[in-house]
Amino acid sequence: MAKSPSKAAASKAAAPKNLKKTTKAEMLEFYQLMLLIRRFEEKAGQLYGMGLIAGFCHLYIGQEAVVAGMKAAIKDGDQMITGYRDHGHMLALGMEPTGVMAELTGRIGGYSRGKGGSMHMFSVEKNFYGGHGIVGAQVPLGAGLALANDYLGNGSVSLTFFGDGAANQGQVYESFNMAKLWGLPVVFVIENNQYAMGTSIERASSETQLYKRGISFGIPGEQVDGMDVLAVREAGLRAVKHARSGKGPMILEMKTYRYRGHSMSDPAKYRTREEVNDVRQHNDPIDYVKARIIDEKWADDAALKEIDKEVRAIVSDAADYARESPEPPASDLMTDILAPEVA
Amino acid sequence: MPTQILMPALSPTMEEGTLAKWLVKEGDTISSGDVLAEIETDKATMEVEAVDEGVLAKILIDGGSENVAVNTPIAILLEEGEEMGDLSALESAPAPSPAAEPAEADASPDTQTEVAPTITVSDPAIPEGTAMVPVTVRDALRDAMAEEMRADDKVFLMGEEVAEYQGAYKVSRGLLEEFGPKRVIDTPITEYGFAGLGVGAAFGGLKPIVEFMTFNFAMQAMDHIINSAAKTRYMSGGQMSCPIVFRGPNAAASRVGAQHSQDYAPWYGHVPGLLVIAPYDSADCKGLLKAAIRNPNPVVFLEHELVYGETFDVPDVDDWVLPIGKARIVRPGEDVTIVTYSRMVGYALQAAEKLAAEGIDAEVVDLRTIRPLDMETVLNSVKKTNRLVTAEESWGCMGVGAEIAAAVTIGAFDYLDAPPARVHQVEAPLAYAGNLEAMALPGPDDIVKAAKGVCYLG
Ligand SMILES: Cc1ncc(C[n+]2csc(CCOP(=O)(O)OP(=O)(O)O)c2C)c(N)n1
Ligand SMILES: [Mg+2]
Numbered sequence: 194m195a196k197s198p199s200k201a202a203a204s205k206a207a208a209p210k211n212l213k214k215t216t217k218a219e220m221l222e223f224y225q226l227m228l229l230i231r232r233f234e235e236k237a238g239q240l241y242g243m244g245l246i247a248g249f250c251h252l253y254i255g256q257e258a259v260v261a262g263m264k265a266a267i268k269d270g271d272q273m274i275t276g277y278r279d280h281g282h283m284l285a286l287g288m289e290p291t292g293v294m295a296e297l298t299g300r301i302g303g304y305s306r307g308k309g310g311s312m313h314m315f316s317v318e319k320n321f322y323g324g325h326g327i328v329g330a331q332v333p334l335g336a337g338l339a340l341a342n343d344y345l346g347n348g349s350v351s352l353t354f355f356g357d358g359a360a361n362q363g364q365v366y367e368s369f370n371m372a373k374l375w376g377l378p379v380v381f382v383i384e385n386n387q388y389a390m391g392t393s394i395e396r397a398s399s400e401t402q403l404y405k406r407g408i409s410f411g412i413p414g415e416q417v418d419g420m421d422v423l424a425v426r427e428a429g430l431r432a433v434k435h436a437r438s439g440k441g442p443m444i445l446e447m448k449t450y451r452y453r454g455h456s457m458s459d460p461a462k463y464r465t466r467e468e469v470n471d472v473r474q475h476n477d478p479i480d481y482v483k484a485r486i487i488d489e490k491w492a493d494d495a496a497l498k499e500i501d502k503e504v505r506a507i508v509s510d511a512a513d514y515a516r517e518s519p520e521p522p523a524s525d526l527m528t529d530i531l532a533p534e535v536a
Numbered sequence: 537m538p539t540q541i542l543m544p545a546l547s548p549t550m551e552e553g554t555l556a557k558w559l560v561k562e563g564d565t566i567s568s569g570d571v572l573a574e575i576e577t578d579k580a581t582m583e584v585e586a587v588d589e590g591v592l593a594k595i596l597i598d599g600g601s602e603n604v605a606v607n608t609p610i611a612i613l614l615e616e617g618e619e620m621g622d623l624s625a626l627e628s629a630p631a632p633s634p635a636a637e638p639a640e641a642d643a644s645p646d647t648q649t650e651v652a653p654t655i656t657v658s659d660p661a662i663p664e665g666t667a668m669v670p671v672t673v674r675d676a677l678r679d680a681m682a683e684e685m686r687a688d689d690k691v692f693l694m695g696e697e698v699a700e701y702q703g704a705y706k707v708s709r710g711l712l713e714e715f716g717p718k719r720v721i722d723t724p725i726t727e728y729g730f731a732g733l734g735v736g737a738a739f740g741g742l743k744p745i746v747e748f749m750t751f752n753f754a755m756q757a758m759d760h761i762i763n764s765a766a767k768t769r770y771m772s773g774g775q776m777s778c779p780i781v782f783r784g785p786n787a788a789a790s791r792v793g794a795q796h797s798q799d800y801a802p803w804y805g806h807v808p809g810l811l812v813i814a815p816y817d818s819a820d821c822k823g824l825l826k827a828a829i830r831n832p833n834p835v836v837f838l839e840h841e842l843v844y845g846e847t848f849d850v851p852d853v854d855d856w857v858l859p860i861g862k863a864r865i866v867r868p869g870e871d872v873t874i875v876t877y878s879r880m881v882g883y884a885l886q887a888a889e890k891l892a893a894e895g896i897d898a899e900v901v902d903l904r905t906i907r908p909l910d911m912e913t914v915l916n917s918v919k920k921t922n923r924l925v926t927a928e929e930s931w932g933c934m935g936v937g938a939e940i941a942a943a944v945t946i947g948a949f950d951y952l953d954a955p956p957a958r959v960h961q962v963e964a965p966l967a968y969a970g971n972l973e974a975m976a977l978p979g980p981d982d983i984v985k986a987a988k989g990v991c992y993l994g
Binding site for chain 2: 235236238239241242243244247248249254296299300305307308309310311312313325326327328329358359361362363389390391392396397398452453454457458460461462463466473520521523525526527530
């Protein structure tokens with residue numbers, strides 16, 4: 194794998210990522226959030242295995258630093274929108290783990306009252322705009338949120354996340370053009386986890402350096418080590434500032450990796466166990482945070498174990514809630530199709 | 537508390553699997569993410585990863601065991617510091633069963649098709665005494681493509697994950713190996729683009745088969761299917777033709793939500809210049825896909841994921857090709873005509889069995905082709921039974937059933953003893969929740985109810 198993130202990290206090893214400026218409080222917050230996402234996803238995988246979650250369920254394990262770092266770069270009112278691999282984004286925006294998990298089990302306590310499922314959740318209150326199942330479709334939608342921000346003059350920025358596979362859809366480039374042409378406050382965050390289902394980026398993209406994809410539109414791009422939450426946060430701050438100051442869109446290509454199969458039923462024969470283990474062992478985003486905390490003596494093993502325990506308790510509560518919450522009532526079948534007309 | 541490791545479900549439809557082999561042994565320390573075992577499903581071999589940490593205390597199901605039901609305890613994990621003695625209590629306790637949960641139990645509509653109904657292939661095209669071979673729908677489709685690719689080097693397949701991954705639903709298994717990457721092409725995720733390239737290649741003299749991973753994604757490509765493929769012959773005054781097949785799974789799968797669950801038969805059935813085929817069993821899938829590939833026109837070929845794994849007889853003849861545009865009577869009857877297509881044919885046959893038990897003799901017509909409709913077969917049937925029920929998975933409004941009901945009302949008004957009845961999905965996007973999904977999708981009981989209704993018995 195010429196462009197595996199472990200290599201990307203190796204090339205950056207000269208300037209050790211662990212020395213980026215941060216604080217104890219910030220690192221402990223990153224640790225808690227990233228662990229929450231990971232444990233949540235592991236639990237979701239387990240509930241899927243028990244038949245409590247059905248259909249498609251795409252786990253975010255391995256990519257936690259991307260959303261955690263971007264969350265640290267935004268302000269209240271800024272929006273996020275992404276595809277179907279969306280659980281991490283919702284947790285990062287502070288949506289309740291109970292409500293997310295209950296949506297995964299299709300229950301009334303879920304964010305979409307059980308109607309959406311894993312791929313389709315929203316929270317207007319937390320500025321999360323979904324949760325979209327059609328690869329690439331969220332990109333013009335995200336640019337459209339930015340159009341609304343610009344129009345309303347509310348000063349908000351739209352973070353529009355999509356994958357390396359989605360980066361080949363035509364509507365992405367139509368959106369790039371309009372976003373730049375009209376100076377829209379949007380940051381396009383490409384989560385390049387090297388694979389789109391079973392297709393590696395080399396087999397699908399003529400130009401694999403995705404941060405360059407905005408060049409012909411005049412959109413600046415940056416490639417970021419997406420396994421390093423501090424690198425993500427720094428790039429995120431630059432990009433969000435750029436967008437908010439009226440300079441238009443920016444592209445951030447996050448080099449990351451998904452540990453699990455594409456969805457629950459992917460045997461993942463297109464890559465080796467060794468490739469996955471190599472990233473897990475040498476380039477894990479949570480291990481980075483942990484190592485920095487320990488190095489700086491901001492917390493010891495016992496204190497981190499305590500956080501782990503708290504996170505497990507949150508996740509286990511979410512799972513209990515998601516099993517106990519009842520299915521939606523039959524009367525929900527024909528509701529929410531059209532908004533009621535205002536007299 | 538010691539933790540039980542349960543046999544996981546690795547796909548939306550898995551109920552049991554083979555525990556092929558353990559990759560850890562008793563006494564091993566496990567951390568989350570470690571690969572514990574390999575499990576085989578009907579589609580693939582998958583690895584099972586640990587969620588909890590601890591020491592693997594006991595393996596309950598040996599490697600190599602077949603037909604292990606989902607949720608059977610397969611091993612026991614002890615947390616740091618726990619004793620083996622804690623085990624006895626757990627082993628006698630029953631495993632938590634999700635069936636006891638309020639949801640899932642019987643909620644999934646596919647519990648209704650556990651047994652593939654028997655169809656007697658009664659096509660006049662089959663010579664007397666022809667041997668029959670049981671083949672899955674999945675393999676029948678593959679065989680059709682392989683045979684046509686062998687026969688004509690202008691035929692090629694392209695789509696997402698069709699080559700190296702062998703198809704997202706394993707329909708193109710083995711084709712890359714036999715035909716190589718020039719003729720079995722993995723595309724980027726760019727439906728609008730590759731559908732257009734396919735149409736252009738057809739203009740240029742090739743015979744493309746374009747696979748959509750599912751027809752939900754063909755909505756991205758609809759402009760080329762309709763504006764470029766369907767209309768060019770007319771617009772060119774007959775000069776150009778577009779011999780292309782757009783194929784892939786259509787309609788609802790199992791709990792995949794609103795954006796991934798739609799039956800497009802009426803959408804494409806609306807368009808002059810297209811042929812639209814929606815077959816049910818293996819023989820029809822093979823015979824009609826071969827016909828579609830040979831046809832000089834653009835063909836939309838709608839498959840169904842939930843029947844890919846079902847096995848039906850296919851006539852063992854050299855070149856099994858069926859005519860496009862011919863419906864078939866899959867069950868003769870006298871009292872009521874049920875007109876349907878695709879997976880609903882299986883439901884209609886189940887409904888007919890139930891109706892028979894109540895003294896109603898239903899005739900089931902499988903349309904097979906949505907455009908052009910074989911109205912002759914439908915009208916002849918209705919003239920015999922005097923009653924019509926249509927059944928489809930799509931929404932009813934402007935649907936296939938609406939078209940059939942209109943055509944029957946026009947063509948056999950005097951023969952009808954009751955107004956036609958339509959069975960279809962409720963007029964809402966499909967919900968994810970198991971109970972709402974089951975309520976929304978039509979099943980055998982809905983057909984039974986409608987049939988009794990037109991017989992004035994319900
Ligand atoms: C338009 C469309 N085509 C195909 C699919 C099926 N599909 C779902 S996810 C996916 C791969 C996307 O990969 P990528 O964009 O890299 O995101 P990742 O899954 O790696 O997060 C495909 C092909 C889809 N959902 N929508
Ligand atoms: Mg990807």
